[in-house]
Structures are given as structure tokens and as C-alpha cells.
Amino acid sequence: MHYVKYVLGALCFALMVFLSWLALTPAPQGVLVLEYHHISDETDSEGQPYSVPPAEFAAQLDYLQQQGYTTISMQDFMRAKKGKQELPAKPVILTFDDGYEDNYTVLLPMLEERGMKGTVYMVTNSIGRKGYLSWNQLRDMQNRGIELGSHTANHQPLTTLDREKQAEEMKLSKLLMEWNGLKTIFTFSYPNGAYDEGMPQMLAENEYLTAVTGDGGLNTFKTNPYLLQRTNIPYPRFGLTEFKLRLFKSEAMTKLGIRQHIVNE
Numbered sequence: 506m507h508y509v510k511y512v513l514g515a516l517c518f519a520l521m522v523f524l525s526w527l528a529l530t531p532a533p534q535g536v537l538v539l540e541y542h543h544i545s546d547e548t549d550s551e552g553q554p555y556s557v558p559p560a561e562f563a564a565q566l567d568y569l570q571q572q573g574y575t576t577i578s579m580q581d582f583m584r585a586k587k588g589k590q591e592l593p594a595k596p597v598i599l600t601f602d603d604g605y606e607d608n609y610t611v612l613l614p615m616l617e618e619r620g621m622k623g624t625v626y627m628v629t630n631s632i633g634r635k636g637y638l639s640w641n642q643l644r645d646m647q648n649r650g651i652e653l654g655s656h657t658a659n660h661q662p663l664t665t666l667d668r669e670k671q672a673e674e675m676k677l678s679k680l681l682m683e684w685n686g687l688k689t690i691f692t693f694s695y696p697n698g699a700y701d702e703g704m705p706q707m708l709a710e711n712e713y714l715t716a717v718t719g720d721g722g723l724n725t726f727k728t729n730p731y732l733l734q735r736t737n738i739p740y741p742r743f744g745l746t747e748f749k750l751r752l753f754k755s756e757a758m759t760k761l762g763i764r765q766h767i768v769n770e
């Protein structure tokens with residue numbers, strides 16, 4: 506029976522080789538996109554998985570800066586893809602879904618303090634409701650350098666709607682923001698990360714240039730711009746260590762060429 510020992514030994518050895526390879530191969534070149542929601546100390550309705558406290562968020566921003574990351578916008582990414590601008594060595598796009606009011610009161614000053622950029626994806630039928638951004642706040646944010654995108658009109662997972670309704674959600678949310686004096690909206694975020702293979706084409710027809718999913722990983726110019734991958738950053742139970750592990754996981758998945766379609770229920 507002692508061949509079991511050798512098999513286990515060989516497996517342990519293979520695992521160690523694999524882990525060292527993961528840790529030692531250089532980080533893949535690519536654009537990291539982070540996915541946030543609330544930046545707040547308050548717990549949300551689901552007991553805070555979508556709230557990152559400001560102190561934790563500050564530590565994450567400072568860590569990114571120490572590691573040599575530079576924030577860019579979706580527009581920077583697309584301009585660089587067309588050869589119209591250079592990307593920094595380690596680009597990161599900070600994205601915020603749903604359009605909560607704390608993105609104006611808490612997040613914006615924190616980004617401004619550090620000279621960082623961010624992209625906020627708005628559910629247009631929530632604009633002006635309690636706890637959500639108002640039109641004036643959105644206009645002010647855009648003037649102060651925040652990029653705005655659409656997260657649909659009603660935040661229904663698009664895969665639960667028929668094609669006609671899906672197209673409406675994409676189109677109306679964009680037009681409503683532009684009619685209300687905001688600059689052209691050309692980036693989109695799928696509610697709950699739910700998409701299917703027909704949606705990239707529909708977004709292109711509705712004059713979007715990029716869209717973000719909830720699938721973890723890094724992006725290159727070869728990534729379908731309507732299926733950009735994001736690293737989700739929920740409430741960090743284990744502080745900055747958890748943040749570092751989440752970044753590491755995205756890098757590792759990219760190195761291994763694994764893409765998981767993640768849909769939040």
C-alpha cells in the first residue's frame with residue numbers, strides 16, 4: 506500500500522511547482538478593472554456585502570498607488586486601443602455600480618484627493634431617489650472628471666427580458682442621461698453581470714463602445730470590449746489581505762486562461 510505515499514508525494518510536488526509558477530511568472534499585461542458599489546460604513550439591505558467602508562477603500566487606493574497602478578477611464582482604454590493615446594504601465598479602472606449617493610459625498614473627494622479617476626454606472630430610474638445620485642450631483646461629478654455609464658433603466662438582469670425589452674433598457678438609459686445634459690454615455694454595465702452572446706452586438710447598435718461584466722480577470726486589447734472582465738470588491742472581511750488575494754486571483758485566472766461567467770443572483 507505504500508505506493509499511495511508516492512502518489513501523494515508526487516501530487517504535492519506538482520502542486521508546489523504549479524503554485525510557484527503562478528507566483529513567479531510575471532503579472533500578465535492587462536487592464537485591471539475593479540467593481541465597487543457603496544463606499545460607506547453603513548450596512549446595506551443585504552448586511553453590507555456591497556459596501557466597502559471608506560477607511561478600507563482608502564487603504565486599497567493607497568495600496569494601488571504604492572504598487573504603481575495608475576487609474577484610467579474607459580475612454581482612455583478605448584482611445585489607447587485605437588492607438589490614439591498611450592496607457593500607463595499598470596492601468597486600473599475603478600468602477601462603481603448602481604449610482605449611490607455616497608459615490609458623490611464620500612467617493613468623489615477621496616478620488617480627488619489622490620488625483621484618481623473613476624467610472625460610475627447609473628440605473629437611470631433610480632436617479633434622484635433616496636440614497637441615489639441626483640441629476641445635479643451627476644452633472645457636477647462629470648464636470649469634476651468622473652466618467653458616467655449606463656447600468657440600464659431598471660436594473661433587471663437582461664437575460665430575464667426579451668430582446669425588445671433588452672434593447673429598450675440599453676437605449677432609454679443612455680438617451681435619458683444625454684437629454685438631461687450629461688456628456689455622451691458610451692460605456693455599459695450588465696445588471697448582476699448577466700449577459701448572453703447576442704448582447705455585444707446590441708450594445709454596438711446602441712452606440713456603446715464598451716461594457717463590463719462580473720467575470721474576474723484582466724483585459725487586453727484583444728478582449729471583446731463589450732465583455733470586459735472585472736474584479737469584484739465586496740465588503741472586505743479580511744481587510745487589505747483579502748483585496749490583495751482578489752487581485753491575485755484575477756491575475757492567476759488570466760495566466761491560466763480561465764474565464765468564469767459570474768452572475769449574481
Ligand SMILES: [Zn+2]
Binds near residue numbers: 602603656
Ligand atoms: Zn447593479
